[in-house]
Amino acid sequence: MQDLMRQFGTILRQITQHKWAEPFMQPVDVVGLELHDYYTVIEKPMDFSTIKSKMEAKDGTGYKNVREMCADVRLIFKNAIKFNEAKEDVHVMAQSLLDKFETKWLQLLPKVDDEEKRQKEEAAEMQFDMKLAHEASHAKMARELSFELDEVDMQLEELRGLVLQNCRKMTIEEKKRLGSAITRLSPEDIHKAIEIIAQSNPNFQATGETVEIDIDAQSESTLWKLKFFVKDTLQARMKNGGINIQENDDQNNNNNNNKRKRGICAALAKNPQKKKRRTTK
The missing domain is CATH 1.20.920.10 (Bromodomain-like)
Incomplete structure (x- = not known):
């Protein structure tokens, strides 16, 4: 020019x-x-x-x-x-x-x-080169942020593990409520609950259409992990208009039996009759 x-x-x-x-x-x-x-x-x-x-x-x-x-x-x-x-x-x-x-x-x-x-x-x-440079910069920032988040997740998991190690023993009533709450999970969330159990118990195998869980056989850390997971899951469903987690357990059990079938059974702890609650798919 x-x-x-x-x-x-x-x-x-x-x-x-x-x-x-x-x-x-x-x-x-x-x-x-x-x-x-x-x-x-x-x-x-x-x-x-x-x-x-x-x-x-x-x-x-x-x-x-x-x-x-x-x-x-x-x-x-x-x-x-x-x-x-x-x-x-x-x-x-x-x-x-x-x-x-x-x-x-x-x-x-x-x-x-x-x-x-x-x-x-x-x-x-030049504009195209600048766009590529910006995209590369954003991609790098995204990767770095992803790594940082992974580290945070690991740290949180470690903290959760420490908390669980120091948790008190779960009472019989709490185990019963946990077993009842598990039966109200969706099939997808039940699979996640099974994965939590399998992480702490390598010998646990979920085979067949009916899965039986002995609440008494689980470690305290596993029980509390399940409790946290079930609580968070049901609360999320309540916020989305799915269910009310404060409903009476007996009413929920009746509704569950009538409306859906489950692939899991929670065995109640320290039940004198040793009955196990079953739900089949």
């Missing part, structure tokens, strides 16, 4: 060195010529000295590209053509110089078009 501006400067010198260019070199002397209605007719005055100042400006107010310079040159002549009658010398001189300028501009225009196209492609490529 800088090279194009230099070439445009050559065209500008050729126009300004023309014998008819003198009336357009400086701003119109509105007061001296008593042109009282000039600013009423002309919205934006322009002259070659103003164009030169903008070309040499170093404070960011100068021209950004050749088309801006071309527009101001045209404005000089179009203002003169608009303000002066067609028979007046200034009008004729402006029209002649404008025609000469347009001829020279058409010779330079293909180069301008090529340069603008190149700049657009370069800008698009």
Whole structure:
């Protein structure tokens, strides 16, 4: 673009060195010529000295590209053509110089078009590279955050393990309520409960359509893990309008028997009759 501006400067010198260019070199002397209605007719005055100042400006107010310079040159002549009658010398001189300028501009225009196209492609490529860089940065941040969250999860799991180790023994009544609550889980959540048991008891195997869990046979840590899981799961369902965990256990058991089948049975702890509650799929 800088090279194009230099070439445009050559065209500008050729126009300004023309014998008819003198009336357009400086701003119109509105007061001296008593042109009282000039600013009423002309919205934006322009002259070659103003164009030169903008070309040499170093404070960011100068021209950004050749088309801006071309527009101001045209404005000089179009203002003169608009303000002066067609028979007046200034009008004729402006029209002649404008025609000469347009001829020279058409010779330079293909180069301008090529340069603008190149700049657009370069800008698009730069924008694409920046987008890739941002995406790579975000992906890196996401990975780092994922690692941090994994570490937090591990720490929380360790803390949960410490808490469970120090938990008191679960009472018979609490075991009964836990066994009853397990039967109210969905099949998907029951599988998760089974996984919790299997983590602490490698010998535990859930085979067949009916799974039997002996509450008394589970370690205290497993029982409390189950309690936390069941409580969180049922509370979440309650918030979503699924169930009310405060409902009477007996009523829930009756509803469960009538509405759905379970793939799990919770054996109640320390039941004198050693009965085991079963629910089949």
